[in-house]
Amino acid sequence: MRKRAVRNSDEADMLRFPRTIRLDPSDTLVFERAAEPGEWAVSGAFVFWNRDPANLGPKQRVALRSGFLGIDSLGWSTLAIVTETTEADRQAMVERLAGQLLEKFGAPDPNAARVAAEEEIAFAASLCDHPPQTLLAVQRSVENGEIRERFRTLRPREGVAGADRLHAHAPAFTFHEVEGDIEPAEEVDLPGMIRNDRRTDRT
Secondary structure, three states, rough: OOOOOOOOHOOOOEEEEEEOOOOOOHHHHHHOOOOOOOOOEEOOOOHHHOOOOOHOHHHHHHHHHHOOEEEOOOOOOOOOEEEEHHHHHHHHHHHHHHHHHHHHOOOOOOOHHHHHHHHHHHHHHHHOOOOOOOOEEEEEEOOOOOEHHHHHHHHEEOOOOHHHHHOOOOOEEEEEOOOOOOOEEEHHHHHHHHHOOOOOOOO
16 A cells, blocks of 8 residues: 655745656666666556566566656656655656556557656656655565555764765665655665665555
C-alpha cells in the first residue's frame, strides 16, 4: 500500500519531484540500464507487477530491490534527489510517462496510459515532502505476491567542528527519516551503501 505525504499549506504551491542522480559509476554496473543523471523519476515498481522475482536476472533483481525509474531512458537509479519544478514540467512528465506506458508496457489506450501516468507522477511527488536536494532511497520486497516499498531520506550531515575540509562531513549523509515506518536514525557510509546489494521492502 502506498502512503502519500501531505504537504503543509505553506508548501501547497511548490512542486517538487524526484530526479535521478549518479554519485559514482556503480549504477552503470549493477543495473541492466542505468538512468541518465537528471531524469525525472518515478518509483518504477509497476515494471515488476505480475512478474515472478525468481525469473528475473541478477541485475533486474537489483532494480526491483532498490531502483528509481527514469521516465525518459527507462533506466534505473539507486538514488533520486528532491527538485523544485513547475506545473508545465509536471504535465510534460505525465505525457512522457503515458507515452512510455502505451508504447513499452502495453497500456490498452491513451486514456488508460494517461490515468496511470498521472497516478505514478502524483505518487512520486508525494515522496518529495522534504527540502530540495534531499536524497531519496527506496527499498522493496515481494510479500505474498505483492510489492512492498519503503522510502528513506538522506540529508547532509552538519560539519564537524575542528575537522579538516576532507573529513568535516564524513560520513557524508545520515538516514534522516523513514517514510511510513518508525526506525531509529542511522548513520551511513553513502558510497558503501551504493555499492552494497541492499535488501528492500514496501509499505
